[in-house]
Amino acid sequence: MNWSPDKTQVKSWNEWDTLRHVIVGRADDCHIPPEEPALDAKVPEDSDMRGQWGRRPQETIDRANELLDNFADMLRKRGVRVDRPTPTDFSKPVTTPDCMPPRDVLLTVGHEILEATMSYRCRWFEYLCYRPLMQQYWEEDVNFRHEAAPKPRLTDEDYHADYLSEKIGIEKRLKWTAEKFFVTTEEEPLFDAADVLRFGKDLIVQHGFTTNLKGIEWLRRHFPDHRVRAVNFPGDPYPIHIDATFTPLRPGLILNNPNRRLPEEQREYFKKNDWEIVDAAQPAHNTPPPLCYSSTWLSMNVLVLDPKTVCVEASEIYQMEQMDKLGMEVVPVDLRDAYAFGGGLHCCTADVYRDGECEDYFP
Numbered sequence: 322m323n324w325s326p327d328k329t330q331v332k333s334w335n336e337w338d339t340l341r342h343v344i345v346g347r348a349d350d351c352h353i354p355p356e357e358p359a360l361d362a363k364v365p366e367d368s369d370m371r372g373q374w375g376r377r378p379q380e381t382i383d384r385a386n387e388l389l390d391n392f393a394d395m396l397r398k399r400g401v402r403v404d405r406p407t408p409t410d411f412s413k414p415v416t417t418p419d420c421m422p423p424r425d426v427l428l429t430v431g432h433e434i435l436e437a438t439m440s441y442r443c444r445w446f447e448y449l450c451y452r453p454l455m456q457q458y459w460e461e462d463v464n465f466r467h468e469a470a471p472k473p474r475l476t477d478e479d480y481h482a483d484y485l486s487e488k489i490g491i492e493k494r495l496k497w498t499a500e501k502f503f504v505t506t507e508e509e510p511l512f513d514a515a516d517v518l519r520f521g522k523d524l525i526v527q528h529g530f531t532t533n534l535k536g537i538e539w540l541r542r543h544f545p546d547h548r549v550r551a552v553n554f555p556g557d558p559y560p561i562h563i564d565a566t567f568t569p570l571r572p573g574l575i576l577n578n579p580n581r582r583l584p585e586e587q588r589e590y591f592k593k594n595d596w597e598i599v600d601a602a603q604p605a606h607n608t609p610p611p612l613c614y615s616s617t618w619l620s621m622n623v624l625v626l627d628p629k630t631v632c633v634e635a636s637e638i639y640q641m642e643q644m645d646k647l648g649m650e651v652v653p654v655d656l657r658d659a660y661a662f663g664g665g666l667h668c669c670t671a672d673v674y675r676d677g678e679c680e681d682y683f684p
C-alpha cells in the first residue's frame with residue numbers, strides 16, 4: 322500500500338529510503354542527571370559536565386526547542402509528517418538527561434517499533450514520552466507492532482567498577498575499547514536503539530558502553546528473519562551510539578569517522594557486497610557546545626530524507642561540502658544549540674515511515 326498523509330502506517334527498513342513520517346524530539350524539562358556508573362564512564366574526563374547536575378537552564382531549553390520546532394516545520398514543509406513526544410516531569414521519580422533523542426529509545430524495524438532496554442539508570446523511564454504516540458499508531462495502523470524489550474534491573478552488577486575512577490586516561494580507555502572491555506558487564510541484555518543501523522535484512526549493531534553482547538544476542542533472537550552483525554570502532558574512547566561514527570547515506574555508500582575506523586576484518590563484509598566506506602569530513606568545530614555529552618563528530622550525525630537528499634547541521638561546512646561532492650543534495654539545518662540535549666539531526670529523530678521494502682543488501 323502507498324503512503325498517504327491521512328492514514329497512519331508504521332514501516333521503515335533502512336536509514337535512507339524516502340522519509341514520510343518521523344518523530345522529532347523536544348527539550349522540555351530536560352535535566353542533567355546525577356552521577357551513576359554508566360554515565361560517568363561516558364563523560365569525558367575534561368568535560369564541563371563533570372560534577373554538574375540538575376535542570377538545564379531555561380534559556381537553553383527554550384533555544385533548543387526553537388531549533389527543534391524549526392527543524393520539524395522544515396520537514397513538514399517538505400511534506401513529511403512530524404509527530405512530537407509528550408514531555409514527562411523527569412525530576413519526580415528519577416532524573417533523566419532528556420526526552421530529546423527519540424533515536425536512542427525507539428528502534429523501528431519494518432512495521433515494528435521496539436522500545437530499547439536502555440543502559441543508563443537515568444533513562445529507564447524515557448519510553449514514557451513516546452507512549453502516547455505508540456498508542457495512537459497502534460490504534461490507527463492494524464499492522465503496527467509495538468514491542469518493548471525486557472526492562473533491565475541495572476543493579477551495580479551491570480557495570481564494571483574499573484571504569485568508575487575519574488582519571489582513567491584516554492590511553493587506557495582506548496586500550497580497553499580495543500579489547501572490548503566496556504563499562505557495562507554481561508549481567509543481562511542491554512541495548513540502546515541508537516547503537517543499531519538498519520540495512521534492510523541486516524541490522525548492524527555497535528558493541529560498546531550502551532550495548533552489550535547479550536543485548537545483541539537478544540536482538541538476534543527477537544528478529545529471527547534478520548542478520549544481526551556486531552561491529553566495533555576501536556578508536557572511540559567513549560563508544561556509545563553508532564550514529565556519529567558510521568553513517569549510511571544510500572545503498573552502497575557509508576561515511577565512517579576517520580578517528581574511529583571500522584577494523585579491516587569487519588570491512589570485508591561490506592567490501593564483498595560492493596559497499597564503499599569513505600572517511601567523513603572533519604567537523605567544523607574544535608569543541609562541542611557547553612554541557613554537551615557528544616563529541617564534535619555530531620557533524621556526521623545527519624538525517625537522510627531520501628537517497629539523494631540529506632539534512633546536515635548548518636555550521637558543518639566541511640560535511641556539507643563532502644555531501645555535495647558525493648552527489649547528495651544538502652538541506653542545511655540549524656541545530657547546534659540543541660546538541661547538548663542529546664545530539665544531532667539523526668539522534669533527535671526516529672523513523673516512523675519510509676518508502677521501500679526489506680531488501681537484502683548483502684546477498
Ligand code: ARG
Pocket residue numbers: 422424425515559560561562563564565566614615616617618619663664665667668
Ligand atoms: N557517541 C557519539 C559521539 O559523541 C554521540 C552519538 C549521539 N547519538 C545519539 N543517537 N544520541 O561522537
